[in-house]
Amino acid sequence: MDAPAVDLSTILCGVRLPNPTVLASGVLGLSHQVMARVARAGAGGITSKSCSLKPRAGYHNPTILDWGMGLINAVGLSNPGVEVMVEELQAARELLAPQGIPLIASIFAETIYDFGTVARFISPARPDLIEVNVSCPNIDDRYRLMFAADPYVASQVTRRVKLNTDIPVLVKLSPNVTDLSRIAEAVVEAGADGITAINSLGPGIILDVKTLRPLLAHVTGGLSGSAIRPIAVRCVRDIRRAVGEEVPIVATGGVTTGRDVVEMLLVGAAAVGIGSAVAQRGMDVFRQVNEELRAYMVEHGYGRLSDLRGKALPFV
Amino acid sequence: MTLPQTVPIREIREETRTIRTFVLDVRLPQAEPGQFVMLWLPGVDEKPMSIAHPDPLTVTVARVGPFSTALHGRKVGDALGWRGPYGRGFSLPEAGPVLLVSGGCGVGPIYFLAQQAVERGLPTTVALGARTGLDLPYVARFRVLGVELHLATDDGSQGERGYVTELAAHLAERATEPPTLYACGPERMLVVLHRFCREQGISGQLSLERYMKCGFGVCGQCAMDGFLVCQDGPVFDAAQLDGLRDFGAAHRSATGRRLPIR
Numbered sequence: 001m002d003a004p005a006v007d008l009s010t011i012l013c014g015v016r017l018p019n020p021t022v023l024a025s026g027v028l029g030l031s032h033q034v035m036a037r038v039a040r041a042g043a044g045g046i047t048s049k050s051c052s053l054k055p056r057a058g059y060h061n062p063t064i065l066d067w068g069m070g071l072i073n074a075v076g077l078s079n080p081g082v083e084v085m086v087e088e089l090q091a092a093r094e095l096l097a098p099q100g101i102p103l104i105a106s107i108f109a110e111t112i113y114d115f116g117t118v119a120r121f122i123s124p125a126r127p128d129l130i131e132v133n134v135s136c137p138n139i140d141d142r143y144r145l146m147f148a149a150d151p152y153v154a155s156q157v158t159r160r161v162k163l164n165t166d167i168p169v170l171v172k173l174s175p176n177v178t179d180l181s182r183i184a185e186a187v188v189e190a191g192a193d194g195i196t197a198i199n200s201l202g203p204g205i206i207l208d209v210k211t212l213r214p215l216l217a218h219v220t221g222g223l224s225g226s227a228i229r230p231i232a233v234r235c236v237r238d239i240r241r242a243v244g245e246e247v248p249i250v251a252t253g254g255v256t257t258g259r260d261v262v263e264m265l266l267v268g269a270a271a272v273g274i275g276s277a278v279a280q281r282g283m284d285v286f287r288q289v290n291e292e293l294r295a296y297m298v299e300h301g302y303g304r305l306s307d308l309r310g311k312a313l314p315f316v
Numbered sequence: 317m318t319l320p321q322t323v324p325i326r327e328i329r330e331e332t333r334t335i336r337t338f339v340l341d342v343r344l345p346q347a348e349p350g351q352f353v354m355l356w357l358p359g360v361d362e363k364p365m366s367i368a369h370p371d372p373l374t375v376t377v378a379r380v381g382p383f384s385t386a387l388h389g390r391k392v393g394d395a396l397g398w399r400g401p402y403g404r405g406f407s408l409p410e411a412g413p414v415l416l417v418s419g420g421c422g423v424g425p426i427y428f429l430a431q432q433a434v435e436r437g438l439p440t441t442v443a444l445g446a447r448t449g450l451d452l453p454y455v456a457r458f459r460v461l462g463v464e465l466h467l468a469t470d471d472g473s474q475g476e477r478g479y480v481t482e483l484a485a486h487l488a489e490r491a492t493e494p495p496t497l498y499a500c501g502p503e504r505m506l507v508v509l510h511r512f513c514r515e516q517g518i519s520g521q522l523s524l525e526r527y528m529k530c531g532f533g534v535c536g537q538c539a540m541d542g543f544l545v546c547q548d549g550p551v552f553d554a555a556q557l558d559g560l561r562d563f564g565a566a567h568r569s570a571t572g573r574r575l576p577i578r
Contacts, residue, residue: 030572031539049536049572057570061362062354064530065399066318075529078537080573210322211395213358279534 006297007304008290010271012045012248013168013193015102015128017271019044019290020261020305024252024275025106025131025172025196026050026075028283032092039101042286045271046101048089050108050133053118055081060217067206070225070254071276074203074218077108077136082121089125102128104170107161108136112153116160123165130167132157132192135174135199137222148174148199151186158190170250172196175228175235176203181242188243195243196250196273198235201228225276229254233263237316240268245310256280258292265305266312318532320356320397326372328392331453332446335421336388337368337376340396344370349429350405350500350523350551354531356397360386364528364546366500367401368424369431376453378421402531403550406521408432409496413439416463417484417509419501420446423453425523426500430463440464441487441495445480445505449473481508494518497554503577507564513554520554526567537568 008019022045023029023038029049039046058078065072079085089105096103105127109115119130134147134157147153154171161169171187173180175198184195200222206215214220232253239249251264252273264272277285302308327339344353347370355375356362361383365375379388390396406429408414414433418426423444433440441464446452448471458465467475468483476483480501488495497520499509506522513520526538526545533547540562543549548556557563566574 027534028536028539028544030536030568031542033542034536034539034544037542055571055573060360061529062320062356064535065320066532068319071534075535078529078571080569080571084573206319208320208322208358208397211358211397215320215397217361276534279530279532282533 005303006294008294010044010305012102012250012270013129013170015168017044017102018100020265020271021286021289022104022250022271022273023047024273025133027275027278029106030088032088032095035092036095038283038286039096039099041283042290043101045104046092046096047104047106047131047273048085048092049079050077050106050136051079051082051085051118051122052077052108052110053082053114055079055084062216063218065206065215066279069227070223071279072204072206072216072221072223073200074216074221076218082118086122086125089122089127093126104129104131106131106133106172108133112147112156112160115157116164119161120164123167127167129170130161130165131170131172131196132161133172133199135172137174137176137200137203146174146176148183149177151183154183155186155190158187158192162191168193170194170196172199173239174199175201175231175253180235180238184239184242188247192247194248194250194270195239196252197239198228198232198253200224201231224253226254226256229260233267236264236269237267237313240310240313255289256285258289258296261289261293262296262308265308266310267316268310268313270309318399320354320362320399322358322395322397324393324395325390326392331376332451334451335376335378335453337374338387338390338396340373340398342373342398344373344401347401348405349432350425351401351403352550353398353400354402354528357383357386357390358395358397362397364402364525364531366425366523366550368428370428373398376421376424400531403546404548406498406523406551408436408438411438413441413491413493413495415484415488415491415495415497416440416442417480417497417499417501418442418444419480419505420451421453422500422523426498427454427457429498430458430461434461434463441466443468443480443484443487445469445483445501447471479505481505481512484509485512488512488516488518496520499523503564510554510557510563514558521551522554522557523551524549527570537572539568
């Protein structure tokens with residue numbers, strides 16, 4: 001007997017993904033060959049590591065640690081800068097396009113103005129989407145505040161990016177804010193084509209109680225992985241309520257199994273980001289999650305992701 | 317859970333004028349030769365270090381930069397952090413001779429592997445190279461182990477004059493049965509040995525080094541072509557390295573930029 005046909009594809013700002021699992025930014029997104037390998041491992045989309053105008057070395061190690069319930073990281077947005085990254089993305093595009101896997105270029109800047117410049121410089125690589133990282137919690141004091149902490153600042157960044165590119169734009173939001181709904185509304189009003197949520201939670205601190213020292217060189221770091229998933233689900237629900245159905249959300253934060261994807265779809269996600277789960281399940285996590293999702297859909301008689309999308313919203 | 321655990325330094329050994337061995341107060345009996353730990357100097361940095369002995373955990377480190385210089389300044393009783401073991405190590409053949417090649421401070425994992433090869437009764441030859449006789453580490457320990465030991469120095473002050481790669485090629489060609497080759501050391505040495513293995517049809521395993529952040533396959537910082545050195549390596553089969561753009565040519569800096577290997 002043939003297995004019933006299940007369609008895992010999804011559309012994100014007009015871009016087709018063969019399945020809803022997207023490699024989240026900051027994980028394995030530095031080398032074009034590794035990005036292609038993640039696509040071969042089953043990812044439906046690939047987000048590159050956040051790239052800024054100038055190269056950044058980031059913080060000293062330890063920068064990324066597994067604390068048992070997920071990861072804690074303060075990498076410090078290390079990246080080789082847009083000049084190098086544009087070539088890496090071009091090469092990634094050439095490898096991913098024949099596989100039908102879209103490329104999402106994550107960008108970051110230190111000023112509102114520079115966000116526009118990075119968007120302009122990255123666009124010739126023709127990523128399918130640009131993701132604007134306004135929500136890294138590992139920022140130095142000199143930036144004072146995360147861009148995503150303030151609706152006005154977040155919308156100004158969005159406007160700046162939209163003015164400088166014709167590529168659809170996702171804005172990646174932070175859970176570490178008092179009014180996520182207002183911030184989501186503001187970036188959509190400013191022209192965001194979609195939203196990625198959430199960035200890492202916190203920041204937090206873990207100490208070595210023998211030497212009395214913090215384990216991370218930067219002292220504080222963002223939390224990710226399974227422990228933060230319930231917060232991510234709540235944030236996606238809040239954003240979905242605030243911005244309405246036509247704005248797609250890439251639900252990111254602790255997604256580790258097919259069941260977690262279902263949960264995100266039920267609160268209205270168009271796709272899901274997967275990052276920390278790579279530490280637990282390896283690159284194969286993408287294939288595994290898609291298999292688990294497919295099994296769930298077969299078992300419960302769903303044929304398409306749209307059959308699930310937003311179906312829990314009346315109850316939450 | 318893989319958070320760094322801090323333990324006191326139990327013993328420090330002066331190997332050469334630039335190389336020291338640090339014995340930590342922790343046992344890692346399940347570690348394999350070629351695997352590494354992330355070694356943390358609180359307040360300084362954390363770097364991947366090949367395991368020279370698992371029980372107690374031992375690393376042999378040359379003074380080359382700020383991290384290793386700070387490490388060399390530590391005293392017995394000072395706290396060091398470690399997490400691991402990580403990565404794919406060496407694997408020995410069921411039978412047949414093995415040829416182990418070490419350049420400079422690559423000696424730690426080569427010694428660990430030599431111990432295992434001797435325990436398994438494999439005919440074991442070790443080729444040890446350094447700039448001068450004063451820079452050759454572990455010589456006495458290899459002699460005690462009972463392996464066939466050959467030395468090479470650039471200036472001929474001890475052993476053969478010349479590169480350890482020439483010595484290794486000579487030993488492999490001279491052998492009655494082709495040995496499996498294992499190597500750890502500077503990448504330019506590994507490039508020569510890789511070519512030698514592929515031309516002679518000898519199977520070889522080479523231990524590589526790259527800048528790392530996480531050590532467990534998430535950050536992508538150690539990417540070499542499509543490989544993650546932390547997880548797919550640090551030990552690679554010679555055949556895996558055929559035609560790679562970055563092998564012998566480029567490593568990634570802390571920014572992630574590819575820089576030429578000197």
